[in-house]
Amino acid sequence: MQNVVIIGSGPAGLTAAIYTARANLKPVLIQGAHAGGQLTLTTEVENYPGFRHAILGPDLITEMRAQAERFGTEFIAGDVTSVDLKTLPLHVTVEGEQTIDTKTLIIATGASAIWLGVPGETVLMGHGVSSCATCDGFFFRGQELVVVGGGDTAMEEANFLTRFASKVSVVHRRDKLRASKIMQDRAFKNEKIAFVWNSVVEEILGKGVVTGVRLRNIVTGHISELKCAGVFVAIGHSPNTRLFEGQVEMDGRGYIVTKHGMATNVPGVYAAGDVQDIHYRQAITAAGSGCMAAMDAERYLEGLG
Ligand code: NDP
Numbered sequence: 001m002q003n004v005v006i007i008g009s010g011p012a013g014l015t016a017a018i019y020t021a022r023a024n025l026k027p028v029l030i031q032g033a034h035a036g037g038q039l040t041l042t043t044e045v046e047n048y049p050g051f052r053h054a055i056l057g058p059d060l061i062t063e064m065r066a067q068a069e070r071f072g073t074e075f076i077a078g079d080v081t082s083v084d085l086k087t088l089p090l091h092v093t094v095e096g097e098q099t100i101d102t103k104t105l106i107i108a109t110g111a112s113a114i115w116l117g118v119p120g121e122t123v124l125m126g127h128g129v130s131s132c133a134t135c136d137g138f139f140f141r142g143q144e145l146v147v148v149g150g151g152d153t154a155m156e157e158a159n160f161l162t163r164f165a166s167k168v169s170v171v172h173r174r175d176k177l178r179a180s181k182i183m184q185d186r187a188f189k190n191e192k193i194a195f196v197w198n199s200v201v202e203e204i205l206g207k208g209v210v211t212g213v214r215l216r217n218i219v220t221g222h223i224s225e226l227k228c229a230g231v232f233v234a235i236g237h238s239p240n241t242r243l244f245e246g247q248v249e250m251d252g253r254g255y256i257v258t259k260h261g262m263a264t265n266v267p268g269v270y271a272a273g274d275v276q277d278i279h280y281r282q283a284i285t286a287a288g289s290g291c292m293a294a295m296d297a298e299r300y301l302e303g304l305g
Pocket residue numbers: 047116148149150151152153154156173174177178179180200234235236237279280281282
């Protein structure tokens with residue numbers, strides 16, 4: 001029987017691991033199919049305190065993981081395929097094979113990119129359609145690209161892609177960006193970035209590889225085509241909570257509801273990071289909530305005697 005099982009290996013899960021390991025609870029952390037989470041898909045992180053010259057997202061994760069390992073966290077590779085939280089002990093099954101019994105569970109499964117759901121998107125994924133500029137930008141040297149979205153992620157992706165692309169068109173469904181002021185200013189100042197306002201992508205065009213997008217202006221209804229070699233979708237994220245449906249209380253958008261610190265409605269089950277946070281969604285807030293979940297779990301275990 002384990003004291004603490006943590007699902008997820010982003011900043012929330014790894015911070016929970018550091019704290020519970022230092023509390024001598026010998027945490028078991030199940031990494032998930034995409035170890036390290038969303039930070040592994042970003043470039044420079046400029047707003048995580050302690051790194052005045054910025055740190056690369058993957059490097060930040062590597063450091064956190066090493067820190068969690070140093071205090072004795074046990075890492076298990078693979079995905080959790082089911083959980084049973086109805087009775088104590090809690091049961092967590094990994095890859096349909098290994099079932100782990102635990103007194104407490106910290107859910108830190110994060111969130112994943114949302115896709116447009118338009119024709120051409122699925123079939124051209126990996127052939128010009130992407131949600132990760134860091135991963136795929138390099139392939140588009142000297143070519144024209146489209147970024148869809150008006151938030152910080154879209155601005156970050158657009159700016160990053162100008163390192164490779166000859167031109168980046170940001171397609172946004174309104175005439176105002178949602179992104180923070182500093183990210184907006186950076187994008188507006190970048191001569192390689194153009195904005196296509198009040199427009200949505202209706203179809204991603206191309207046979208085998210992306211050759212363009214069909215756009216609809218939502219004010220005028222005008223349909224146009226824009227040539228490009230790649231489409232980077234940056235329209236937000238949804239929480240990775242399917243595994244817990246019907247077992248843990250969630251809000252209307254599928255985010256886990258936490259109360260009294262990071263506790264869920266199930267005794268001994270805590271949630272941290274983007275899986276329970278629609279508002280802040282920052283590496284630092286994820287790490288902070290991972291710390292809180294760890295301390296909450298520790299107190300709960302003390303209460304069990
Ligand atoms: P956001 O939810 O902030 O922005 C999503 C954008 O996509 C919005 O502009 C939205 O339009 C648009 N959008 C949503 N759905 C569709 C759709 N179906 N079709 C077309 N457009 C659509 O998500 P982000 O991923 O940008 O950011 C998430 C969080 O992470 C934010 O809190 C952000 O501040 C933070 N972040 C911070 C960074 C940093 O500080 N360096 C970097 C990246 C993210 P509309 O505006 O009309 O709603």
